[in-house]
Amino acid sequence: MAIFNIQKREIECKIVYYGPGRCGKTTNLEYLFKAFKKQVTGEMVSVDTEGDSTLFFDFLPIGLGKIKGCDVRVQIFTVPGQQKYSSTRKLVLKGVDGIVFVADSLEVRREKNMLSLKDLQQNLKDYGLNISRIPLVMQYNKRDLADEGMPIMSVEKMGRDLNRQLKVPSFQASAIKGTGVGNTLQECLKLTLISLQRELKWSQ
Amino acid sequence: MENKTVLAGNLTFLTLGDLLQLLGTDNRTGVLRIINPHFKDPGLIYIKSGNPVDAQTSDKTGVDAIYALFGWVSGKFEFNSEEVKHQDVIKKRMMAIVLDALRVLDEGGIETFGDASAKESGQDIKSAPAITTAIKGPFVEYSSVVDEDEYTDGATIVAQGRHGNWLWVILEGIVDIFKQTEHGQALVSSSGTGAFIGGLTTILQPENSRSASAVARGTVQLGVIDTQQLSSEMSTIDPEFKKVLLSLDNRFRKISSRYTDILNGHNKFDGLPLNIKPMIRQGDDVQKVFTILNGEAHIVRKSKNGMIYLMTLGKGDFIGRVPFLNIDHEPSFASVFASEDLKLGILDTEKLIEEYTKLSVTIKNIIEYTTVCLSATTSRACA
Numbered sequence: 121m122a123i124f125n126i127q128k129r130e131i132e133c134k135i136v137y138y139g140p141g142r143c144g145k146t147t148n149l150e151y152l153f154k155a156f157k158k159q160v161t162g163e164m165v166s167v168d169t170e171g172d173s174t175l176f177f178d179f180l181p182i183g184l185g186k187i188k189g190c191d192v193r194v195q196i197f198t199v200p201g202q203q204k205y206s207s208t209r210k211l212v213l214k215g216v217d218g219i220v221f222v223a224d225s226l227e228v229r230r231e232k233n234m235l236s237l238k239d240l241q242q243n244l245k246d247y248g249l250n251i252s253r254i255p256l257v258m259q260y261n262k263r264d265l266a267d268e269g270m271p272i273m274s275v276e277k278m279g280r281d282l283n284r285q286l287k288v289p290s291f292q293a294s295a296i297k298g299t300g301v302g303n304t305l306q307e308c309l310k311l312t313l314i315s316l317q318r319e320l321k322w323s324q
Numbered sequence: 325m326e327n328k329t330v331l332a333g334n335l336t337f338l339t340l341g342d343l344l345q346l347l348g349t350d351n352r353t354g355v356l357r358i359i360n361p362h363f364k365d366p367g368l369i370y371i372k373s374g375n376p377v378d379a380q381t382s383d384k385t386g387v388d389a390i391y392a393l394f395g396w397v398s399g400k401f402e403f404n405s406e407e408v409k410h411q412d413v414i415k416k417r418m419m420a421i422v423l424d425a426l427r428v429l430d431e432g433g434i435e436t437f438g439d440a441s442a443k444e445s446g447q448d449i450k451s452a453p454a455i456t457t458a459i460k461g462p463f464v465e466y467s468s469v470v471d472e473d474e475y476t477d478g479a480t481i482v483a484q485g486r487h488g489n490w491l492w493v494i495l496e497g498i499v500d501i502f503k504q505t506e507h508g509q510a511l512v513s514s515s516g517t518g519a520f521i522g523g524l525t526t527i528l529q530p531e532n533s534r535s536a537s538a539v540a541r542g543t544v545q546l547g548v549i550d551t552q553q554l555s556s557e558m559s560t561i562d563p564e565f566k567k568v569l570l571s572l573d574n575r576f577r578k579i580s581s582r583y584t585d586i587l588n589g590h591n592k593f594d595g596l597p598l599n600i601k602p603m604i605r606q607g608d609d610v611q612k613v614f615t616i617l618n619g620e621a622h623i624v625r626k627s628k629n630g631m632i633y634l635m636t637l638g639k640g641d642f643i644g645r646v647p648f649l650n651i652d653h654e655p656s657f658a659s660v661f662a663s664e665d666l667k668l669g670i671l672d673t674e675k676l677i678e679e680y681t682k683l684s685v686t687i688k689n690i691i692e693y694t695t696v697c698l699s700a701t702t703s704r705a706c707a
Contacts, residue, residue: 123349125349125350127350128351132349163417165417165419165420165423167420167423168427169427170431174423174427176423200427204430204431205430206430207341207429208423208426208427208430211339211341211342211345211423211426214342
């Protein structure tokens, strides 16, 4: 649910990065924050939650143009995966417009990915949202680890594990190097705006 | 300066995190007041262009106060759009505060008030021995229950010394009542179904602080009593009758303190003055009700363990036999000793009975429960 700020003539939407602990959500955001420094409004907020950090920043994407004369401003969040952070999770997921699911390519994290996706589905359901309807993009992160000889899963295998039913756009990435990070967000923003347009019947 | 409430509502509907985000998105300037029944004073957050710059509660200021306010999970809020001249004590941005406060809240670092997720405040409450027999109350009058709350094991429902005018009836489960003593927390009693949390004072003198803490033992279902309805009922009663009810509650508070004193090893005659003369002897046939106009009356019980000093009553308290109150004190089960300057007035018993019959079932239940607790605690003090 995007917010229309009439005063500032802005449409504010919320993108949340979700995924198992240590999958690279934070690295994605840190890269975006640095790479798109000029488009970021205000500093990045980082809160140390157990096992992972929770991050937030405000972002004015370039190239999306204006919608009905309004600028589009994006709030980007990561969400702590740990069960006990229910208040934070609730606040972050409330009114979410688009989701990037970051999966870990490491062989050993296969089960963690699937559990986290299941968890996302349950959390969205708790807040009255449906995972198959919400704008969602998959990112298969840590592809670079193959170069270091670490056992990683093939993209096909990850797609079968995570995306067989959902059939959402997916990207290979190496957040630490920045590869695929921009594309992932760009696609998520695109889907989010299309969804907003459809919801509000702007295209008619 | 123009000062007006432009937004008001209930925190259970819109949480503090949501509110701050809303005011932040719109770059609003003004003062956010948070009102919680557990606290006498409202919490204040000063907001400049959407960012909190300072805050205060009765015992905290700045960022600490904001964090504490995240624990006020129920209650009301009001936002006044006005100029804020406060210095920027808080340097963090709004979203940084919201995310970090919620983290601390989830990690159990903020005490919550007024919600099922209330967390224990970390006092030495659990170390006290458990009284296994819980005092049950009268049959619950469901028509006065406006809402239900669930508390988990160990959750503090009310804390001693805090202000609050909420009144609950236990629908299911057991609540332990603790009193702060010189040697830490002492378990005074345990309450079961039908028992009330908060007493006559809660309705008659809501500005008084809580005289004991109530902690859930296991999962507890509470019914929230419509105190407004009861308060308006009480506002029409006869002042003399009201004094009797307050005095009854006073007796219960006094016997609870006395019981904890005795638990802490105080002598059975500690505090009883020497210069007193007997006025009513235990077992005397007294039918009248007196009110103390001046001086003091000391209540002493003779039991198989000898004489035990129970309490001292003062101006405004009643002594004697109140027909509708079944108290195990004077005249049948205790003696009254008078101070030299004691002066008494006689109360109109007929009038008291008439006032009593007019009361609603819930108030009658609270009175009955208070007398049961008074008798039970007296027996424990004398055991």
